[in-house]
Structure formats: structure tokens, C-alpha cells
Amino acid sequence: MSEFGLVALLVGALGLIAIGIAGLVLARNLFRLVLALAVAEAGANLLLVLAGFRQGASAPIIEGGSTLHQVAMVDPIPQAMVLTAIVIGVGVQALALALAVRAREAYGSLDMDQLRARMEADIIAAAGTAPTTSQEAPSGARPLPPPLPSPARIAAEEPSS
Amino acid sequence: MLTRYGSLLFATGFAFLLFSLFIALPMGEPPTLAGQAILNEAANSVGAANIVTSVVLAYRGIDTLGELSILFAAATAVGLVLGGQARAPRPSKEDGAGGFILQTGVDLLFPLLLVVGFYIILHGHLTPGGGFQGGVVLAAALVLPVLARPEESPSPAALAWVEGLAGAAFIATGLAALAYDHAFLTPLLGAGQLGDLFSAGTLPLLYLAVGLKVGAELAKLLLRLAEEGPAA
């Protein structure tokens, strides 16, 4: 591989990172945000493997069962790091998707701006700082409702589906 | 609108900055001080033909332990978020069965995937592959039958036992080294003959634990997300 190929790979990795970060900043759909994260992570992984690549070296696997046969090999450490990073990435992705599913079920939307507005309203209502809060509801009881979904939440998700 | 262009500008600038930083580095000729030292001695001291496996399980074994814990934390957190105990997916609207061909195909695939999964896991110290890749195949083997027969999903309790015990086995193997006056996670049982199936000491055992844990964990994640939520 020539120098040109390596630079092209670098551009590819950084391009993925940039597109992913731009998506993270700009997108408002929760699902799209998760996709943006996946794209950026793929770019970062490529960058990391690129950092261990050596021209004309072979994969870090000894063939033929002899340790005497020494050939130049690429750096195994970044590869081990990327293995770790890929698995971490998929774990976080599953968690983010589960949160998105619940947010959609509760608020009936996938739009980050709408969701934040609803969340803001809920926080204010829970803290009782809004003037509408009634006296019979103690302020501290509201932030931690019982874990069962309340009828209001089930009703909220109906119109969307 | 202004913030939108600002963000785009920021992302482009960030990429350009990174490019100018990385292009100054010796592309294709990295210094690799630690990496080269590992390449020089891994075959003799650890005995795995696949040096990446040596790094993942021996030199940086505790990273792998952390990684398993992250996957466990993510699966636990998904359980916490989605709530309750995992339930079997409802039979789909076309009345359950995904058709004769799908069922037969899955019946044939299931043992095949299991064998391939375990093969990949147990040869992880010799060839490319290992616990993570094999674990994904195992997870696929566990989840595929659910597509054909939604009522026959693997029991969540069994998956929990497999993942808990596999994780404990990894740590226990590490702790066993303490009993022999070694540091935590030192590979035991000697390096063996390079390239043999029974070589690299406890590494294949560790990879087996990793594979089972990853397989159970990922199957759990997939099954939880495959549940028919109230909104779907």
C-alpha cells in the first residue's frame, strides 16, 4: 500500500468521525442520534487500527508453529483496544435504543426538542415550582412514582400508533 | 438555522484539525514500543499463536474483564429501563409459525451455528476469532429459533445463570493465580506447544467464559428488544 492509500484511509476515518459528530449535534430524532454515534464510533475504530498499522508487515498471528520464524507484524495492542471498543459500543447502543423506546412509549415522540420540552414540564411539575401544583400532592412524592406505567402514560402513546 | 451552520462549521473544523494532527504522524511507521516488545516475547511467554488473543486475555486481561462488565452493566440497565422480567414475545399476527421453510431452515441452522460458535471460541488463540466473535454466533443461534417459533424463546433464567457463572468463572480463573503466588489474572497451566489446540494455558478457558457470557448477554439484549412493546 502506498502513502496515498494510507492518507485516503485517514481521510475516510476522519470523515466518518466528522459526519457522526455533525449528526450528533444536528439531528433531533433519537433513532438518528444513535445511528450518528455508531458512524462516529466506526470512524474512531478505523483510526485506532490505522495507528497500529505498519507498512509491509503481516497480521499478528504466528503461522507454522515456530517462534524462530520472525517476520515484521503490525502492532497487536491497538487491535485489542478496538476489539474492546467495538463491544463497548454495541452495549451502549443497546442501552440508548432501550431508552429511546421507553421515551417514545411515554411521550409519543422521537423528536429531541419535543421530548426535552415535555421533560422540562415534568421536572417543574415534580418539583412543584409551577403555580398550578395542588397542595394535596406533597412535592417530594412526585419525582418517584411507582414503577408501574400510569394510565396517563399509556394514553399518551395511543395517538401516535 | 444559524446554530445549524455553526455546528456544521464546527464539525468540519474539528475534522480538519484532526487531519492536520494525524497527517504529521508517521503513517505506516508507528513507534510501537510496547507493541513490539509484546510481539517479541508473546509467543514464548503466553504461547498463543494469535498474538491479539495474548494481548486481549493475558497482557490486557483486566481490560477484557472490564469490557465484560460493561456488557453486563448494559444488559442490566436495559432490563432496568424496559422493566419487569423478560417475557416471551407474543405470537405474531400471522398466527405464530413463520412458515414451514423458515422452521426447517432454523432447525438445520441451530446446531450448525452452535458448532461454528464454539469452534470460533475454542480456536481463538490459534486463528482469528475468539470469545467475542463466537459469542455473537452463539447469540444468533439462540435468537434465530425465536423468529420461527416465537413461543419457544430460551428461558431468561437460564441465560442469567449462564452469564453470571461465566463471568464468575473468568474472575475465578484470575483469582486462582493468587493461590499460586502470582498476580491477579496471570495465565496458568504453562504455555504449551505453540499452535496446538491445548496450548496457551488458561487462555482457551478464559475465551470460553468470554464467549458464553457474551453470547448469553447479547441474546438477552436481542430478546428484550424483540419483545412486542405496547407501542408497536
Add this chain to the structure above:
Amino acid sequence: MIALTVALPLLAAFLLPLLPALARQFLGPLVLLAVAAFGLCLAGNALDAPSVVAIGDFRPPLGIVFYADGVAGLFVFAIAVVTLLLWPCATPNGQPDPQITRKHSLTLLMAAASCALALSGDLFNIYVFYELAAVAGYGLAAGSRTPAAQVATFRFTLLGSLGSLLALIGITLIYFRAGSLNLAHLAELAPSTLHDPLGLAGFLLILLGFGVKSELFLVNSWAPEVYATAESRVSALLAGLISKLALLAVVRLLVLVFPVPEASQLLLVLGMLGILTGELAAYRARDFRRLLAWSSIGQLGAAFVAFAIPGPAGLMAGIAVALHHLMVKPALFLLAERWGGNLAQLAGAARNSPIAAALFVLFALSLIGVPPLPGFWAKYLLLSGLAGEPAGLWWLAGLVVLTTTVVEAVYLFRIIGTLYGHQQGSVMQSRTATTGSGIFALLLVGTALSAPLLAAPLQKMATQLADTDGYVAQVISATITAPQRSGTAP
């Protein structure tokens, strides 16, 4: 023993879902007690000499080392104690929580990850355990299972992952340049390879990445939302504990690998901005939890400023500020669990719950920095450290700290005024929360009384933390043979 502080909680977390119900109750606290004992031992031993263990018996630049100096031992102890005090229990409504085992598992994972963050001497290992603490934190933050918490946690997860991504890119940059991940090895290599714009860019990326959890300016927008929606105990863990451990990881990197003025000034400026934004937003907050969140951002800004001061004096001030915050903030969040969110509804609470109100006054006075309390010593060390530096940015930082102390005093006294006011508000009862924060208060008063005794060990810890040569020698001598240097960086 060093590795056990990480391995035992992990083992317990893996096995917890499989155990019978009775054993589940006791395993976690027992393991944490053991970790606390280990932490005390480590801290005690480290005052003579820090100990090093090479995980897997591989010599350091190849394998991963855990390095236990005084600060690490102290933090391991603090992690175990604080986690024990904030151990998840039944919901404040008194109902048993069906998800409690999952929460216990996640809390144990978080404790293990925090211990590893305090001990680890390897850059990528720090990243892995930072991620573990982060993912466990996401799970716990969503654990109150309200829709608002789930939205807040989604943003937290994305921001945290973006931070981890930046940190990973930073680590890639440093590895590409220096060819090693071991902090001691990097400390040796740094003068010739990393003290240039490239290395500093790597440091900036890692700082921003780990800054997400330590509530650094620019990447802290998750904090007010998450702290307002998560369970108070979880907020207390995140604000009190995890932020400090992320900070400690950054400080180790700063001291060992980047002891250059540019890196310190970066920390100083970001810390100053953190203090200003945090305290001013706290002044405007009308919600108790969000007030605590913003004030936490301000406090951590002060810790960043303190750690930016080069030399042992700055490190000592930083440790003092961090430990003080570690005691006060969880206690205040426990009071928030008791009192709920609205500040206006706290009116006259002192009559219903005189003890809790008195505790609040104690913590507030310490936060402001009234003399006999530990908060005073923390601020005193910080200001005297800043005064010892040349004029300019450093003195400006001192001025910022002094000015915001006034702001802090104003908003805290406003709450005290409400608490002891004549109006009547409605207040929740939660006995365990008061007990928990009472224990923190005892710790605080104990620290205040023994302040002269604590100064010497603290000084020793700061000196150890600052001793780069000692760290390198200790880690490299832990090897069986001297590390082989195959070629130098081109």
C-alpha cells in the same frame, strides 16, 4: 490485595442475580465493607511507600499495572464508605422495589469501576473502567423509571458516549505518538514526544472526554437534567463519587505526562468558567436538586482550578476541595430526597424536622467556608495556592473564587432563611435519608476536629501524587527485568 478491590465487587455483581433473596441483601454491603478495609490498609501502607502490582505478572509497559499510593487508598476507602451510605434501598414511598437487585448490581459495578479508576496506571485501562462507571451510571440514572428520567438519561448517554469517543481519539493520538499506554512509561517518553501541540491536543481531547463525568465546563449540560430526574441517591453517587474519580484520572495524566504550563492553564480556564456558570446558575435555580447540580458544577470547577496549580500545594488543595465536596454533596442530595424539589415549599421546614434543618445549616456553612469547618480549610488551601502563583490568570481565579463565595453565601442563606421562616410548607418524611446525611455530618465534624492531625498525611499524599520520578521508579522497578526499548520514536 490491590486487584481484589476491583475483582470482588465485580464478582459479587455478576453473581447477585443468581443468589437466593436473603443472600442478595447482605452480599453487596459485605463486599463493600471488605473493600473499605482494603482501602484503609492500602492508604496506611502507602504512607510508607506506594505499592505496585503488575496484573497478570507482565512487566509494566507490556501489561497493566495498578499503583496504590496514599490518594488511591484514600479514594478506595471513600468509594466503599460512600457507596455503602448511598446503597439503594426501598423507594421513599416505602414500597419494595422489584428492580432492586439490578440496581444493586449496577451500584457494585460502579464501585468496582471507581476503585479501578483510582488505582489503574494504564491509559486505556482507565478508559475502559471510566466507560464501566459511565454505563452503570446511565443505568442507575434511568432507574427512577419516570419518562423524564429516561429522556434525561438518553441525553446523558449520548453526551457521555461523545465524550468517550473524544477520549478514545485522544488516546489514539497519544499512542500513535509515543507507542505506549503505561502512564509511567509515558511519563518517561513525554518530554521528547508528547510536549508539543500534538500531545496537548491529545490531552485536551481526553480532558473533554473525562470532563463529561467530572462536570467540566462545556460538557456538563447533562448534570442539571439528570440530577433533577434521577433518584437522589443516584445523583449523590454521580455528583459525589464518580465525578471525583474521573477528575483523579485526569489529574494523574496531568501530573505524570503533561506537567507543562499550557495544560495547567487549560484546566485553570475551564475550571474558572465552571465556577462562574455553576454558581450563577445555582443562584437563579428555584428547584432544590437543580440548585445542588449547579453548585456541584461550581465546586468541581474549583477542584479543577486547584489541581491546575502546579506542585504539591495545588494537589493538596485539590484533594481537600474534592474530599470536602465528596462529604457535603451526597449529604445534601440525601436531604433533597427528604425534602423534594421545590425551594418555596421548604418554608418553615425547620419546625417539622429540626435535625435535618440543622444538618443543612452545617453543610451550608461548610460549603461557604466558615472557619472551623473543613470547607474553610479547603478554600484556604486553594486561595493560598493561587496566591503563591504569579499574578495574572491565577489571581483572577482567586478573585473568581472569592466573588462566587459571596454568591454561594447568598443563595444558601436564602434557603436557610426559608427553612427557619414563619410560613408553613409541606415536607416529606424519610427517616433513612436523615440518618445517612447525619453520618456524613459526623464525618464532616470529625474532619473539622481532627484538621490539625489530618494535615500531615494529606501533605504526604499530595507529595506522593506529585512525585513523578518516584512513580516511574516504583513502576519500572516492579518489573522482573528492565523494560526493553526496541528503537526510539522517529
Add this chain to the structure above:
Amino acid sequence: MTALDLVILALVALLITGALAAMLLRNLLGAAVATALVSLGVSVFFVILRAPDVALTEAAVGAGLSGLLLALAARRLGLWRIEVQQSEEERQC
């Protein structure tokens, strides 16, 4: 410029296109497929960079498993139905 360079260049162009598609496609399910394709492309690069272990993992986890996760989540989010999607995509970039 060797043949390998040309392959790399073509793949880089494909990857960037795929990433842009993942960010800009109106259809979120299509965007998820594009993301999985990006992972697949990256795993080809790992083979070229002499990292077979990583390539296998990226293909299995990044493309296969994460694609499956995305598809399942998309189903639970109701993104498989076109009409729901359009109403929710109105103001999406």
C-alpha cells in the same frame, strides 16, 4: 498508485456516501441499513490493515448484531410503518 489504492479510494468514497446516507435519508430504516453497510465497509478496511480479528468482530458485532438491534428497536419504535414515520419525520433534518 496501485490497484489496492484504487480499491481503498473507491471504498472510502462508498463509506462517506453511506455515512451521509445514514444521516440524511428520510427513511430511518434505510438509514439503519446504511449504518450497517458503513460497518461492513470498515471491516473490509480492517482486513486490508492486517487486523483479521478486528475485521471479524466488526462484521459480526458492528454490522450484524448492531444492525439486528437497530432493526428490532426500529420495529418497536414503529418505524416500519411508513405513515407514522412521515409524520414524525416532518421536521427532521
